[in-house]
Amino acid sequence: MKCGYFDIENREYVITDPQTPVKWINYIGTREFGGFVDHTGGALICKDDPTLNRITKYIQQMPSSDFKGETLYLRIHRTDGYQIFSPFYVPTLQKLDQYECHIGLGYTRILSQYAGIETEVTIFVPEKEKCEIRDIKIRNLSEIPVHIDIIPVVEYTHPDALKQFTNADWIPQTMQSKAVIENDGTVVLIQYPFMHRDSQINFFSSNSKVSSFESDRKLFLGENEYGSFKKPLALTKKELSNSEALRGDNIAALLHPLGVVEPSEEKSIITVLGQTNNLDSARSVMRQFSNEAAIGNELAKLSAFWDRYLDTIQVHSPAKDLDVMVNIFNPRQCFTTFTWSRYLSYYQLGLGSRGIGIRDSSQDLLAVIAAIPEETKTFLELLLSYQKQDGSAMHQFNPLSNIGSCGDSAEMEDRYHYYSDDHLWIVLAVMAYIKETADLDFLHRTIPFYEKDRDQNPIESASVLDHIHRALDFTQNNVGRHALPLLGFADWNDTVNLPKGAESLFVANLYGFVLEQLIPVVEICGKTDLAAYYKEKYHVMREKVESSSWDGEWYLRYFDHAGNPIGSSQNKYCQMYLNAQTWPVLSGFASKERAQHAMAAVYDKLFTPHGIKISTPPFDGYDPVYGGITTFPSGVKENGGIFVHPNPWAMMAETLLGNGNRAFEYYQATNPASHNDEIERYECEPYVYPQNIIADNHPQFGLARNSWLTGAAAWHYIAATQYILGIRPEVSGLRIDPCIPSKWDGLTITRKFRGKTYTIIIHNPHHVCKGVSRVAANGKEILGTLLNPDEMEKENQIEVWLGIK
Numbered sequence: 046m047k048c049g050y051f052d053i054e055n056r057e058y059v060i061t062d063p064q065t066p067v068k069w070i071n072y073i074g075t076r077e078f079g080g081f082v083d084h085t086g087g088a089l090i091c092k093d094d095p096t097l098n099r100i101t102k103y104i105q106q107m108p109s110s111d112f113k114g115e116t117l118y119l120r121i122h123r124t125d126g127y128q129i130f131s132p133f134y135v136p137t138l139q140k141l142d143q144y145e146c147h148i149g150l151g152y153t154r155i156l157s158q159y160a161g162i163e164t165e166v167t168i169f170v171p172e173k174e175k176c177e178i179r180d181i182k183i184r185n186l187s188e189i190p191v192h193i194d195i196i197p198v199v200e201y202t203h204p205d206a207l208k209q210f211t212n213a214d215w216i217p218q219t220m221q222s223k224a225v226i227e228n229d230g231t232v233v234l235i236q237y238p239f240m241h242r243d244s245q246i247n248f249f250s251s252n253s254k255v256s257s258f259e260s261d262r263k264l265f266l267g268e269n270e271y272g273s274f275k276k277p278l279a280l281t282k283k284e285l286s287n288s289e290a291l292r293g294d295n296i297a298a299l300l301h302p303l304g305v306v307e308p309s310e311e312k313s314i315i316t317v318l319g320q321t322n323n324l325d326s327a328r329s330v331m332r333q334f335s336n337e338a339a340i341g342n343e344l345a346k347l348s349a350f351w352d353r354y355l356d357t358i359q360v361h362s363p364a365k366d367l368d369v370m371v372n373i374f375n376p377r378q379c380f381t382t383f384t385w386s387r388y389l390s391y392y393q394l395g396l397g398s399r400g401i402g403i404r405d406s407s408q409d410l411l412a413v414i415a416a417i418p419e420e421t422k423t424f425l426e427l428l429l430s431y432q433k434q435d436g437s438a439m440h441q442f443n444p445l446s447n448i449g450s451c452g453d454s455a456e457m458e459d460r461y462h463y464y465s466d467d468h469l470w471i472v473l474a475v476m477a478y479i480k481e482t483a484d485l486d487f488l489h490r491t492i493p494f495y496e497k498d499r500d501q502n503p504i505e506s507a508s509v510l511d512h513i514h515r516a517l518d519f520t521q522n523n524v525g526r527h528a529l530p531l532l533g534f535a536d537w538n539d540t541v542n543l544p545k546g547a548e549s550l551f552v553a554n555l556y557g558f559v560l561e562q563l564i565p566v567v568e569i570c571g572k573t574d575l576a577a578y579y580k581e582k583y584h585v586m587r588e589k590v591e592s593s594s595w596d597g598e599w600y601l602r603y604f605d606h607a608g609n610p611i612g613s614s615q616n617k618y619c620q621m622y623l624n625a626q627t628w629p630v631l632s633g634f635a636s637k638e639r640a641q642h643a644m645a646a647v648y649d650k651l652f653t654p655h656g657i658k659i660s661t662p663p664f665d666g667y668d669p670v671y672g673g674i675t676t677f678p679s680g681v682k683e684n685g686g687i688f689v690h691p692n693p694w695a696m697m698a699e700t701l702l703g704n705g706n707r708a709f710e711y712y713q714a715t716n717p718a719s720h721n722d723e724i725e726r727y728e729c730e731p732y733v734y735p736q737n738i739i740a741d742n743h744p745q746f747g748l749a750r751n752s753w754l755t756g757a758a759a760w761h762y763i764a765a766t767q768y769i770l771g772i773r774p775e776v777s778g779l780r781i782d783p784c785i786p787s788k789w790d791g792l793t794i795t796r797k798f799r800g801k802t803y804t805i806i807i808h809n810p811h812h813v814c815k816g817v818s819r820v821a822a823n824g825k826e827i828l829g830t831l832l833n834p835d836e837m838e839k840e841n842q843i844e845v846w847l848g849i850k
Contacts, residue, residue, distance in 0.1 A: 046725035051718065051732070052147075056351070056373050058732040060084050060146040063134035066728035068109055070391050070753065071148045072381045073177065074170030076444065078320070080389065081753075082153045082168050084146040086133030087113035090177055092320045094445035095206060095388060095395030100247055100320060102202035102209065105391055112136040112274035115199050115318075117181065120280055121160060122192035129280050132157040132164035136274040148732060150351040150377055152344065161187030162306075171343040172350065176319030176330050180340045183313065185306040195301040196280065197316050199249050200262065200294070201236050207396045222260035222290040222297070225324060230254035233327055234297040245320065248327040249297035252335040253314040256302045257284035262294035315340060354380065357416040358766055362785075362792035364709070366718040371765050374718070378733045378758040379412035383424070385754055388444075392736075392751040400443040400450075403431055404537070405756060407470035412759035414481045415774070415797070421478055422487065428471055429492040429512050434505055436519030438467040439495055449495055454534035461545060465523075465533035465552045468516040469559050475509060476562040480774045483799065483834075485570055488513075513563065520556050521582060526608050527593045529553050537624065537691075538659075540673030540683040546606035550594050551624050557586055557632030566776050587634045595639060599646040600625040602660075612660070619660040619674075623651055624691050630698035637702075644698055648707065655747045656687035656715040657695055658740045680743030687738035689715050689757040693764035700768040700784035705814030708769055709786045715761070723747070734758050772796050772805065779832040781845055783807055784815040799834045803841045811848040819846040 048069075049060040060069060063085055070081040073088075080090040080101075089095070089103035101114035116136060121128040131137040133155055134144060143158040152169035163184040170177055185191050203209045203216045219238040226232055233250040259265045259279060264286050267278025279285055285300050303312050317334055321327045333339065360371050386406045389395035407428060414421045431439040431449045439449030440463075454462045479487060488510040493503030507515075523531045525548040532547040537555075560583045567576045594601040602612030602622035612622040626643035629635035635643065651658045663685025668675040677684035692715045699708035713719050717734055720727040729735045729749035736751035767773040771783030772794055779798050785807075794805045817830050821844045822837065832843065 047722055048724050049146075049721075049731075051369050051721070053369060053373070055147075056150055056355075058148040058374070058730075060148065061144065063141070063144050063146070065109075066724060068105075068391055069146075069148070069730045071153045072385070072753070073151060073153065073168060075384050076388075078175040079170045079177075081391065083113065083391070084148075084153075084155075085109075085135035086116055086131075086155055086166070086168070087135065088115045088168070088177070089389065089395075090114070090318065091206075091389070091395070092175060094443065096397060096400070096443065097206075097445045098204045098320075099202050099206040099209075099395070100204070100318070102200045105394060110135060110138060110275075112198075112200070115179075115197070116274070117164075117166060117179075118196040118198065118277070118280060119159075119162060119164065119183070120194040120196060121162070122194075127281060128160060129276065130159055132159065132162075132166065138275060148730075150373075151347045158186065161185065162191065162193065167340075167344070169344065169347060171334065172346050174319075174330070174333075174343075175321070176317050176334070178334055178340060178343070179316045179318075180337070181314050181316065182311055183303065183306060184311045185308050188308050190305045190307050192305050193303045193312075195253075195303055195314055196285075196298055197249075197251070197301075198265075199297040199318055201247060201296065203238055204241070204245075210396070217293050220290065220292060220295045222295045224258055224260065224287070224289055231331075232258050232299060233324070233331070234258060234260055234299070235324065235327070236260070236295050236297060244322060246323065246327070247318070247320050248324075248330075249299070249316065249318050250327070250331050251299055251301065251314050251316045252331070253301050255299045257287050257300045259285040259288060259298040260295055261286075261288045261290040262296045264288050265296055265298055313337065351377075354416045356795075357797050358772070359795045360766075360770060360792060361794075362770075363789050364713075364786075366713065366716050367765060367769075369718050370716060371762070371770075374732045375734075375758060375762045375765070376412070376416065378753060379409065379762050380416075382409040382754055382756070382758050383413045383417075383421075387754045390752070390754045393754050400441045402441045403428055403438050403467045404440070404464065404470050407467075407474040408756045409759050410474045411477045412762040414478050418478070418482050418484075422482075422484070425471075425474055425478060425487075426490065426492055428474070429509060430503075431495050432468060432471060432492075432512055432516065434494045434496055434515070436468055436515030436517070437463045438471060438516075440464050440467055452534075453539070457534070457542065459544065460542060461531070461533040463533045464535055464539075465520070465530055465549055466536045466555055468519060469552070469555050472513050472516050472559050473555075473562060475513065476559070476566060477774075479566055480562070480776050481798075483776060485566070488566075488570070517556070517559070517563075517579075517582070520552065524548070525604065527604055528589045529593065529604065530556060532603060538674070538683060540676075541603065542672030543603065543611075543670070544606040548604040550590065550601055550603060550612075551628055553586055553590050553594075554628035554632040554634060557583055557590075557634050558628070560586075561633060569776050587632075590629065590632075590634045591636070591639075594625075594629075599643045600629050600635070600639075618662055618664045619685070620662065621646065621650055622660045623647060623657055623688075623695065624659070627691065627694040627698040630701055631694060640698070640702060644695070644702060644704075644707075647695055652711070652714075653687065653741045653746075654714060655738050655741075656689060657692050657711065658685055659683055659688040659691060660685050663740075663742065678743065680740035680746070682737045685742065686740045687715075689734055689736060689738060690755055690760060692757070693760035696764040697768045700764075700771070700815070703784060703815040705769065705784040706786050708764075708784060712761070712765065712769060715757070717749075720749070734761055770794055774798065775831065777831060778834055779803065781805065781817060781820060781830045781832065781843070782815075783817075783845070783847065785809065785847075787812045787814050801834055801837050801839055801841060803832065803837070803843050805843040805845060807845045807847065809847045813847050813849075816847055816849065817845055818848040820844070 103114035266272035272278035440452035663679035735749035736755040
């Protein structure tokens with residue numbers, strides 16, 4: 046079963062069936078103003094923060110057939126009344142004669158045909174603006190004139206999104222709408238909770254004359270809301286009621302009488318949904334986007350941004366599914382996770398305190414630094430400001446209030462109130478930024494720590510380098526009985542919450558990996574004593590890991606609070622964990638022999654055709670000692686499911702061992718594009734990575750969920766570009782170290798790095814996976830595999846031959 050196809054030339058995925066197994070979405074705008082649009086035109090829009098300043102009411106848990114946030118109705122005048130339908134399919138559900146939803150880069154375009162009328166609607170947020178545009182075009186494909194009305198509809202939520210669902214007394218008493226009828230016949234519908242009337246208003250308007258409007262949902266649906274969005278009774282009448290809602294559920298509906306549309310004639314309107322401080326500002330926005338030329342210009346600007354962004358890395362390989370993801374859809378998803386963290390998606394509801402995750406965003410940054418280094422640096426400074434004076438970090442923060450929290454750890458008084466990995470990911474992100482940009486001055490930038498005095502001023506500030514020292518010291522100093530880092534409330538795996546005293550092998554290896562990234566940077570800064578200090582710390586931790594965590598055929602994952610091993614053959618459940626095998630390879634702690642044994646065990650015990658399971662065997666019942674992992678059925682999410690995020694770490698580990706065939710086999714297993722022909726099983730969007738896939742010990746093996754906002758996006762991009770393709774930034778230059786399938790004859794990669802362009806042609810005449818035998822830069826052979834930017838031209842032709850030296 047297929048629901049669509051990739052249109053590479055136009056950089057789109059085109060959905061051709063509106064009845065996708067679950068809602069498929071696309072993101073428009075940014076967190077400053079934007080949200081997501083589903084494939085049937087519904088939209089969840091917010092400004093600055095989806096928890097504290099949400100605009101449209103979109104309830105993800107309701108059936109896919111329901112109206113959600115926004116829609117569009119067309120009304121054809123017939124001799125016996127009106128023919129009413131939605132060109133989006135939802136909510137009227139008439140079977141359309143043709144349907145296409147084009148998932149573009151920062152826009153969604155829905156094209157459909159019904160009753161001889163073709164509708165094309167382009168939905169986007171203009172660059173750096175605070176409004177959503179819907180450019181609506183109607184064409185008469187029939188041979189007779191047709192009398193048509195266009196009625197776009199928006200439903201509002203209270204800006205405090207959680208209160209919208211928890212307080213049915215106060216919320217409806219506060220919601221109000223007003224209509225402003227302009228001299229040219231257009232109407233601006235203003236909406237606000239009463240407390241925001243004089244400071245912050247939502248507005249909805251268009252560039253076309255309106256004959257009537259509605260702002261009260263009860264009147265629009267009709268018969269005390271026993272009418273429905275599938276067939277609003279207000280649309281069966283000649284005009285809407287022109288009601289200005291004084292309370293209750295507020296909507297914005299504008300009836301545009303297009304009049305008679307002749308055969309082959311096209312008519313259009315442009316709607317604008319936004320939020321401003323006052324009516325005059327709303328009018329200014331409306332004037333700015335009142336004509337097709339302005340819309341075309343904004344779409345061109347959006348396209349130009351993506352041209353620049355995507356041109357950073359482009360690949361042409363024998364694997365088309367890899368190319369389509371690396372060149373277009375994976376970096377697009379990475380930009381989305383950079384923008385939204387794990388805050389707002391079809392699965393992450395954007396309600397309550399989750400906000401922006403420190404761990405999440407630090408990893409997301411890794412995949413966008415090359416394309417937007419300045420934006421990355423600004424965000425890094427923000428993340429560093431949520432580090433505490435002791436070196437640990439807050440777990441998350443609200444982007445509007447700037448209040449940090451320690452996440453779920455606050456709910457369990459008998460556990461630590463920190464996550465043992467958060468602060469280390471920040472250090473890793475700083476190292477990635479420096480390796481991409483060589484901006485060593487950033488290490489001396491002064492950043493405050495999170496703690497505040499009674500006036501909310503930072504108690505202490507320090508250099509980025511001091512932030513790094515404190516982060517590493519925190520891990521070094523907070524260790525358990527095996528001298529391994531304490532688990533804290535949890536490490537990367539949020540769902541294993543062991544009592545105080547438990548130790549994390551994952552954090553031990555992450556610590557080692559971070560040190561490996563840090564030491565060359567410290568050395569190039571001339572701090573030889575500091576480099577020697579961290580090398581010693583690296584070797585000490587390596588010895589502790591190697592002496593305590595080998596179980597015979599694979600590595601342990603934890604020691605519990607009593608010192609018992611977890612992730613061991615002696616355990617009944619979760620005898621083996623994926624991360625316990627990959628990270629000793631990534632950190633360099635594992636000996637070659639153990640690394641090969643551990644990764645062989647991954648392939649034998651954890652790999653499935655749909656990806657690598659996070660652990661095996663899964664728990665079969667709730668256990669309060671282990672916590673959240675046991676709340677899931679066997680084979681689901683962290684309980685033995687295919688958690689997609691850590692799969693790229695296995696790819697990276699295999700490339701370090703020289704096994705390009707297996708690394709690529711893993712890559713293809715989780716590549717969403719490779720599931721495009723089996724949507725009946727996979728269900729999620731085939732153009733973005735999901736967070737999880739149900740594993741093979743569950744009847745729904747292969748079912749994907751929680752798409753878009755996942756660390757799987759960043760790490761698949763890193764695994765593909767830096768490890769399989771092998772184009773890796775280092776502080777001294779660009780490393781060329783591919784590890785590809787042996788059957789490939791070669792490939793070509795274009796990489797922009799520190800203001801210069803490298804066209805890298807890789808030849809594989811001997812059909813090996815790894816091992817560079819020769820490198821030529823601009824026709825001249827060079828020693829080694831590191832390209833020094835100071836020795837390169839503005840445009841560079843690099844040829845690389847794989848084989849035996």
